[in-house]
Amino acid sequence: MCATALGLVYPNLLRILVDNIIMDGKFELVPKLSLFIVGVIALKSLLQYIHGFVGARVGNRLVLRLRNTCYEKLQMLPANYYDKVKTGDLVSRMTSDLEAIRNFIGFDFAQFINMGLTIVFGSLLMLWIDWRLTLLTLLLCPLLIFMTFRFEGHIHPAYRGIRQSMGRLSATVQENIAGIRTVKSFAREDHEVDKFAVHNETYRQAQVEASDVLARYYPVIELLANLCPVLLLLFGGLQVIHGSLSLGEWVQMSTLTWLIVSPMWWIGFHINKYTQAKASGERVIELLDHQTSYRRSNCTLDKPTGIPIQGDVSFEQVSFAYGDDTSAYALSEFTLQSASGSVIGIIGRTGSGKSTVMHLLTQAYEAAAGKIQIDGVEFDRWDPEILKEAIVPVFQETFLFSASIRDNISYGVDEVTDEQIMEAAVMAQAHEFIERLPKGYDTVIGERGLGLSGGQKQRIAIARALIRNPRILLLDDATSAVDVETEAKILTALKEYMKGRTTFIIAHRISSVWHADEIIVLDKGKIVQRGQHEQLAAAQGLYRDIYEVQSSGLMS
Numbered sequence: 001m002c003a004t005a006l007g008l009v010y011p012n013l014l015r016i017l018v019d020n021i022i023m024d025g026k027f028e029l030v031p032k033l034s035l036f037i038v039g040v041i042a043l044k045s046l047l048q049y050i051h052g053f054v055g056a057r058v059g060n061r062l063v064l065r066l067r068n069t070c071y072e073k074l075q076m077l078p079a080n081y082y083d084k085v086k087t088g089d090l091v092s093r094m095t096s097d098l099e100a101i102r103n104f105i106g107f108d109f110a111q112f113i114n115m116g117l118t119i120v121f122g123s124l125l126m127l128w129i130d131w132r133l134t135l136l137t138l139l140l141c142p143l144l145i146f147m148t149f150r151f152e153g154h155i156h157p158a159y160r161g162i163r164q165s166m167g168r169l170s171a172t173v174q175e176n177i178a179g180i181r182t183v184k185s186f187a188r189e190d191h192e193v194d195k196f197a198v199h200n201e202t203y204r205q206a207q208v209e210a211s212d213v214l215a216r217y218y219p220v221i222e223l224l225a226n227l228c229p230v231l232l233l234l235f236g237g238l239q240v241i242h243g244s245l246s247l248g249e250w251v252q253m254s255t256l257t258w259l260i261v262s263p264m265w266w267i268g269f270h271i272n273k274y275t276q277a278k279a280s281g282e283r284v285i286e287l288l289d290h291q292t293s294y295r296r297s298n299c300t301l302d303k304p305t306g307i308p309i310q311g312d313v314s315f316e317q318v319s320f321a322y323g324d325d326t327s328a329y330a331l332s333e334f335t336l337q338s339a340s341g342s343v344i345g346i347i348g349r350t351g352s353g354k355s356t357v358m359h360l361l362t363q364a365y366e367a368a369a370g371k372i373q374i375d376g377v378e379f380d381r382w383d384p385e386i387l388k389e390a391i392v393p394v395f396q397e398t399f400l401f402s403a404s405i406r407d408n409i410s411y412g413v414d415e416v417t418d419e420q421i422m423e424a425a426v427m428a429q430a431h432e433f434i435e436r437l438p439k440g441y442d443t444v445i446g447e448r449g450l451g452l453s454g455g456q457k458q459r460i461a462i463a464r465a466l467i468r469n470p471r472i473l474l475l476d477d478a479t480s481a482v483d484v485e486t487e488a489k490i491l492t493a494l495k496e497y498m499k500g501r502t503t504f505i506i507a508h509r510i511s512s513v514w515h516a517d518e519i520i521v522l523d524k525g526k527i528v529q530r531g532q533h534e535q536l537a538a539a540q541g542l543y544r545d546i547y548e549v550q551s552s553g554l555m556s
């Protein structure tokens, strides 16, 4: 604001220089006043430097906090959010969108204030000198402002298009890198290149569209802006000739006109920046506004906290659909009672709803109907953190971090000794192969566990779950990539370890579940059979079909 005020003092000094010094022949004062003008300009520059310095800091700090908040939000969002979004798009929101916001807050926002003040106070000053001449000079300004707002109306959708296509482009690159092995093994490199080229072309078109808008509006805005000083030259010049305006006043008005019109002209550029930041802001806000887990926001106050979970699990007529279509239940009227200490096996065809049971227990999704209870207390009434501590899953798709094996196993546990890590690895039958690696537990594995076999990754994932000392352990096809012999060893070790706790084993192989206290057979989301292995193997039904196929060696 001070810099802007000094900017308005300078034309006044020019008027004094012309009218009171040069016209009056007091040439000895010229160097002094010139020096004073230089001083004013230097002070203005200093203030502008401070503004730039502070603005950059404000922008950076704000975006630092915004980025951290977005990242926190990503950790809190429910699992179904990630069913719909693309990773690359989220990455683009966290990087280039936040960058656009930083640029606007750090630089353009202050320019906005500067321009606004210059226009308002500069115009008032001009009106005070000669209001008629001012109105004539600024005759075209409403048109100029109208054009800049029209420009904003066209450029905003264009910039939104750029941001969206950038998000899609990033998503394509991210997906391609994540699935590069599949791409190569299916010899789909050319197809992928073509797919990328299409998105790249869309991005180019979005950029061209924005450039077209810029190209159409800038010359018109520039022309209108330049006509103002021409009008002043014409009408003001006539007044100077007729003696109704001093030359100094004309110089002052001329400088003020430029001071006012330039920001109006640049208003287009700053609006342009503003719209970019607005488009980015909308995308960031959409992420921040997304509702986090229902359970977290609706936790009842009488939830049991601090009570250790024993491990009794009960499902009563539980139904669940992934989408809004409740006729397509992934799990329908699912009922189960398991006392702590029991092993529950869940088997069934692909897509029959087995993993859905685990998704409900891990709070990834919420049941649409029915009741889930842990130790006789309704799921909703438990503190989610306590549930997370007690119910530990091993997912079907093993995800390991690009860190050492030690760090991967101890992930999620604060204080852990080497002995505990080793103990968990021994139970998961991972210790032997880890020891054989040149750096043992310090071996750093590649991104998503690259560098290890599928079975090795699964065993590390089991060790990672066991170290958390779960009360309820959920194994979702967790030994599918492990050979039958190793699987048997893992299950024997688990039997001992999980005494007094509950284990859910979701599997395709009979060998994974035959020893369970109760085996549940699912088909199309419904329980079609339940009982123990001997019982089920003897009865007609899906279980026996699976058993016969597997024991005859057609499937293993």
Ligand SMILES: Nc1ncnc2c1ncn2[C@@H]1O[C@H](COP(=O)(O)OP(=O)(O)OP(=O)(O)O)[C@@H](O)[C@H]1O
Pocket: 083, 322, 323, 330, 348, 349, 350, 351, 352, 353, 354, 355, 356, 357, 396
């Ligand atoms: N995130 C999801 N969004 C929409 N539908 C889903 C989602 N996950 C699973 N489904 C659908 O729900 C049904 C049950 O899926 P679920 O993963 O529970 O089966 P599953 O028995 O574990 O299968 P598999 O043995 O292949 O792992 C399937 O029809 C599946 O297509």
